[in-house]
Amino acid sequence: MSTIDTETRTSGGIAPVVETGTATGIAPVPETRAQRTRGAVRWQTRQAINFWLKWIMVILAYVFLHAPLIVVIGASFNGGGEYAAIEFPPVSPSIEWYFEIPVGQFESLGLSFALAALASLSAVVIGVPAALGLVRSNLPGKALIGIVFRSPLQIPAVVSGIAFLQMFYLIGDTTGFYAQGGFIGLAIGHIFIAIPYVVGTVVAVLQRFDHRLEEAALSLGASPWRTFRRVTLPVIMPGVYAGALYAFMVSFGDVPLSIFLTAPGYVTYPVELFSALENDFDPSILASGTLVILFCLVVMIVVQRVVGLDALLKIGGTGKGR
C-alpha cells in the first residue's frame, strides 16, 4: 500500500501536475499563471464535489438501511395504554409493551431459535465433511457435486417451500406420517437451506490452506487423525464459524420456506410477524421485534470479539440473505 496519508487519499485534494507545471501526462499544459490557477481551482472544485457526492451516497445508504430498524425500536417505546397507536417518534414514552408481549410470541421465538440452532449445527455436521471431500478428493464430476451442494442457495426459497410441502404430503400419503406443520418438517427444510453456507465458507478456507502445515505435522510423527484435529481443524475453524453464523441467521429470519411448513402451534417468529403485518397487529410485536434486533446486535458483537469481523468477511462466503 501507499505511504500517502489517509486525509489526502480520501479527499484527493492534490493537483501535482497543474501546480508544478511539469505536465507529462493527460492534463493539458496551462499557458499563463492565471489560467493555471483557474485550472487548479476548477480541478479542486470537481474533486470536492466528487468527494461529497460519494459521502452523500454513503450517508443515504446508511439512513436507508437503518431507518426502519430505528423506527421499530423507537415506536416500541410509545405507551398510551388502550388507545395506543404506533407512533414514531414516541409520543408518550413507556416500556409497557415489553410486558404485554404474549406468550405465543415467546414460543415462536423459541421455536425459531431452536430451529436455527439445529439447522446451523446440522449444516456444520453435513457441510464440513462435504467441503473437505470437495476440495481434497479427486473424484470425477466434482464440479457437479459442488453444484448439488450449492443448489439450495440458488433455488428460490418459495420454490423449495412448495417442493418440501408436496414431498411431505406424498410421504405422508404412503407412510401415514405427515412432516409438514411440525418441528421435523421445518427442521428438514431449514437444514436444507443452511448447508450451502457452511460448505461455501469452509471450501473457501480450504482452498487457501497451506499444505505444508499438515506435512510438517505428519513428518513429525503425528497420526493423520491427530494432524486433522490439531492442525487442519483449527485453521478451518473461522470458516466453520462464519458458515454456521450465516446459516443461523438465514434460518432465524426465514419466511418463504417456513410459511409453507408451519401450522398453528408451530409458527416461527418471522412467519408470525409476517402474518401479523398482513392482517392486524398490536404494538407488542414492536417490542418483540426490538428484542430480536438487540439479539442480532449482541450476536454481532460476540462474533466481532471471538472471530473478528474482518476474518469473517475475508473468508469470502458473504453468502446470500433471504
Place this chain on the structure above:
Amino acid sequence: MTVRWDLLLIPSFIFTFVLLTLSQTLFLEGSFYRDLGLGRTSDEFDFSNYLRAFTDGFYLTTLWITVKVSALAMIGTLVFSFPVAYVIARMRSRWGMILLSGIVVSTFITIVIKVFGIIIIFSADGWLNRSLMALGITDAPYTIIGTQEGVVIGLMYFTLGFGVLTLYSVVQTIPYSLEEAAEIHGASRIRMFWRVILPLSMPGLVAGGLMVFNMCMGAFTSAALLGGGKVFTLPVLIQRTIMMEVKYSMAGTLAAVLLVAVILINILSIMVLRRMRVARGVLA
C-alpha cells in the same frame, strides 16, 4: 496422506442429493397434471398448466413485473452499494470495520422487521406524511405500499447489504497504487473512476448484479408485504396460488417457470464471466 477424502463426501452428498431431487422432481412432476382447483388435479399428463402460464395475461403480466422490479432493484442496489463499498474498502481507520458491521447487522436482521419499519414510516398518520402534508408537498398521505416503487424499495432492503459486502471484496482486490498512478498523471477523480476503477471492478459488478437480480426474482417476503396484495411478483403469486386458491399443480408450474428463469440467469452469469475473463486475458 492416505485419507480417503471422497468417502467423507458420500454421506453428506446422499443427504443433500436425496432431499434436492426428491423435493424438486415431485413438484415438477405434479405441475404436468391439469389443475381442477381446490386441491384436485386430473390424472392426465399434459401441458395445460404451462399453456395457461404462458397465455393467460395475468400470469404474463406477473412475469413481466417480476423481471421489471428485479431489474430496477438491481440497478438501485448497484448504484448505492458501489460508493459505500468503495468508501469502506479504502478506509484504513477502524471506522471502516464499524461501518461494515453496520451493514452486516442490517443484513442479518430478518427482512420482516425492516418492512415493519417501512410500513410505520409510510403510515397515513405517520411522521413522514404529517410533515409532507404540513409542508404542502402532498395533499393526500403518500404511501409506497401496494405500488411497484414500493416493491423495488423492499427488494433493495433485501439486497443492498449483500451488494455492499460483495462489492467491498471486489474493490479490495483493486490495488490503491493504480489510483495513485492515475492521479499522479493528472486524471481527475471522475476520470479515474471511469477509466480505472470501473473497468477493473466490472467482472465483480456483473457477477454481483446478476446475483442480486437472481435474489430479487426469488424474493418473497418484502415483495409480498410491500406489494400489499396489489402488486404481484412470481414468488408472491406462487404462495397465493397455494394458500388462497389451493391449486398445487398450478403453483408447481409457476414455481417451475421461476426455477428455470433463475437457472438461466445463473448459466448466463457463468458464461458472461468466463467471456470477461477471456477478454481480460487477451488485454493483459
